[in-house]
Amino acid sequence: MANPRSRSDAAPRIAFWARWRRNSNRSPGGDAAQKQDSRERFHRRAPWVVGSFLILVIVAVLAAGYKDKFWDPPRAQAGSVRGITFSMGDLVQRIRVVQGITGSADLTTLPFEYLQSLLHAEILRQESESLNINVDDEFIEQAVRVQHYPKTQSGQTSDPGQLDREYRNNLQIYLARTGLSEQEYRGILEETLQRQVLYFQLGADIPDQVEQVEVAWIRLELNGQITAPEVIARLENESFAEIAQTVSVSAGYADRSGYVGWVPPGAFREIGDLLFGNQKKGQRPLDVGATSRPLFTEDGIYIVHKISGLELREMTNVMGARVDNLLLEDWQREKLRQGTSEGWAKMTFNSDLYQWVADQLDVSAPRNASGGIGSQPAQR
DSSP states (O other), X not given: OOOGGGXXXXXXXXXXXXXXXXXXXXXXXXXXXXXXXXXXXXXXXXXXXXXXXXXXXXXXXXXXXXXXXXXXXXXXXXXXXXXXXXXXXXXXXXXXXXXXXXXXXXXXXXXXXXXXXXXXXXXXXHHTTTTTOOOOHHHHHHHHHHXXXXXXXXXXXOOHHHHHHHHHHHHHHHHHHHTOOHHHHHHXXXXXXXXXXXXXXXXXXXXXXXXXXXXXXXXXXXTOSSOHHHHHHHTTTSOHHHHHHHHOOOOSSSOTTOEEEEEOXXXXXXXXXXXXXXXXXXXXOOOTTOBOOOEEETTEEEEEEEEEEEEEEEOOHHHHHHHHHHHHHHHHHHHHHHHXXXXXXXXXXXXXXXXXXXXXXXXXXXXXXXXXXXXXXXXX
């Protein structure tokens, strides 16, 4: 029969009673010393515990700030078309293409304009099939070569292999300047080509000959140093052409003397009623030989001189391109309006996201000799 003292729980029981006797023999002074030692250990460790906690708080705050400033904005949705979304990072990348080409970017209007252009391009891409617009890889390759293939003079013999190497080198230099991959660049070219095809489709119905009026004008900047009353006063003693040569700011349609030429209806809508009249508004057109009072538009201040009345004339290339561009803008504006009203096109842009875009472009903007950032020259 087994000896009860040999049970397996004997060792733990002996250990327990040994500890009890040891603790019973301790003096009260020993307990006080132990408590004092515990307090000292606590005081030694407390600064480390508090310091570790503060470090964790600082790290958490920095992580939250990093997330708010660097992680979230590039991924924030800038816009969408039928579920295809564009991030703020996509928007910055597009504007940096302008920076890479021109060396500057006008931040007063460019972010919003490029956000709209992203939506316009996606709307056209989604509707290209219904519009019979087909831009394939071969079409895109031709466009790339037109832009970057080296030009040779007539009669000059060149090694095709050398030209191809120069072409690839030119393309790589351009990609480095704009920060685009070749695939991204070809995607942008596809959008451009689709827009060009639509541009020609919309202009195909414009007749070659339309009734036009012959005009000249003086165009002043809205915030320019020369005011409209000053020009009107000078017209009493000086010729229209002489004043135009000294004060008029061309927008690309008038020569130095202010002569524009033959203008068709719809080419300049803000002064269209002045040139052609408006029966609905009861407005008569400007008389032939008369000079208008100053007309304030978003594009500037116009003082118009009507040289000839309506005549059936050939549409010039300049005016044809002007009308075609306006038709394209109308199509884009109407589609975006339709999309936003029906909910399948959205834009998300606020002051905080605008500031983030501006900060990103400020970092990548080239600096001029004085250390400042180059500014986009105003188009005239």
